Amino acid sequence: MIVFRYLSREVLTTLTAVSAVLLVIIMSGRFIKYLAQAASGALDPGVLFLIMGFRLPGFLQLILPLGLFLGILLAYGRLYLESEMTVLSATGMSQQRLLGYTMIPAALVALLVGWLSLGLAPQGVTRVAQILNEQDALTEFDTLVPGRFQALREGSRVTYTQELSNDRSELGGVFISEKRLSNDGAKERGITVLVAESGRQEVQADGSRYLVLENGYRYDGNPGKADYRAIKYDTYGVLLPKPEVSSEISDREAVPTRDLIGSDNIRYQSELQWRLSIPLLVFIVTLMAVPLSRVNPRQGRFLKLLPAILLYMAYLSILIAARGALDKGKIPHALGLWWVHGVFALIGLSLLYWEPLRLKMLSRKQRAEVARG
Template identity: 80%
Template sequence: MIVFRYLSREVLVTLSAVSAVLLVIIMSGRFIKYLAQAASGALDPGVLFLIMGFRLPGFLQLILPLGLFLGILLAYGRLYLESEMTVLAATGMSQQRLLVITLAPAALVSLLVAWLSFSLAPQGATQFQLLINKQDAMTEFDTLVPGRFQLLRDGSRVTYTETMSDDRINLGGVFISEKKLDEKKDHGITVLVAEKGRQEIKPDGTRYLILDNGYRYDGNPGQADYRAIKYDTYGALLPKPDISDEVTDRDAISTNELLTGEPSLRNKAELQWRISLPILVFIVTLMAVPLARVNPRQGRFLKLLPAILLYMAYLTILIAARGALEKGKIPMGLGLWWVHALFLSIGLALLYWEPLRLKLASRRSVSEVAHG
């Protein structure tokens, strides 16, 4: 029991540290991406942390198996390097018994991954898509930042305001440049400048931009045929927000709907993928235990790169098989199970190869001594 607690603690502590580092790296990359979208006006800066919170379960369900795999390699590699595993082996600790002990923390991780995969990750993906739908329906006034030129999503309009009230209704020092295009002809640009402006919302939800004391310029760049119009008040209809509550992302489909809903290839492939993640945890544990065995003279990082490549091959083939399954290129009966069977075989080969090699070498030595 003491050995069990010691080994489990080593694995879980290393798992936590590795997973935390991987999570920070991945979330930092995604946060920079969303931050760039917020800077361009595509997202409201106030929802960035909410978006990351919704995406967190989806990140964790993929990070935890890798964190466990690396945790076993690093934790047991250190024990081999410091000859602690040699002492345990002298007391009767075999590779099979070490694997059984390691499967206990692996079962805990597998349960957590299953909870994330079947419940939390789909819920987070649903809320994320609804939030993105809401962001897509925002008007310029929702994302406009004073003192900065803002390019709209279609790239045809640039808006600038020098000042903006706290309620985002009144503007000061307004500049709007709109390029009018169709598929066949360039219709030039329209430039509006105004001393001030405001947003008016009608009872039916229709929005208008009202500009006061300004000019409108129409023409084509490079040509001297601009038309200038001075106005006291200018009104423009703003697009009406259209917030969609439709969720189309496969990651956002609830597990219950996958089980009871339409039996499409897409749904069946997604269900098998979610089942595969907890299974993945046990198989990478089977591969990690023999791969962690190193010679103290070789160092603990000798097998780290080949082990990571093996894990990436497993995950890559699994993702590719899911895509092929969705397209009907792989029979549904075969599904993703052949990938697990392949790497289960590799794990078993890794587990029994070294003892078998040592046993054969020992018999060879005995035979040589007997004939010598």
């Protein structure tokens, strides 16, 4: 029991450290993406951390298996390097027994990953989709930031205001540049520039929103040509596009697991197998990591780290490719993703029993040579 607690503590401590580092790296990249959308006015900065919080279960369900895999390699590799595993082996600690001890914390990780994969992650995707739909419903006034040029409509419109009231209804020092397109939207017909001393938002009874500009100019023309037309106005109204709010969430990753069970939809069947595969992945990578962590103290603890990572990447890549093939109906549903787990389970068993078998054959060969001598 003391040995079990010691090994479990080493694995779980390393797992926590590795997973925290991986989580920071992945979330930083995604946060930068959302931050760029907020800077362009596509997202409200106030919802950034809310989105990241709901995306956290989806990140963790893939990070934890990798963290456990690396945690076993690093923790047990250190024990081999410091000859602690040699002492344990001398007291009767076989590879099979070590694997059995390791499977217990791995089962805890698998339960956590299963909870994330089957429950929390789909709920998080649903909430993120709802937030993004709400963001799509925002008007320019809801995302406008004073003193910043804001690109809208895929860059076809640029808006700037020097001042903005607290209730976001009054503007001061307004600049709007918009590309004029042909009726089919395929050809650019010029640029319209609006400047005004002030502006305000008006909402009509039918829900239509207008930007009413006061005391300004409108310039129409084509860049590079001297045929610009300037119009001075006292009041100028611009119809703001009505936001389209979608209450439907088409992402299958947001579908609750209970709705996937028994579904005839091929994509739903693939999604269910994927969610079940992630907890199963934890046990398979544990089976591979235990023999791969065995290193010679003279070779260093990182000798097998790179091949082990490549093996893990191959496992995950084949699993993702099989998921895509299952989506397209190229793989029978009964076979699904399970064959990938079977192949790598056989690889793990081969790694587990190859070294003892090799040593046994070597010992038998040495005994035969002694007998002949």
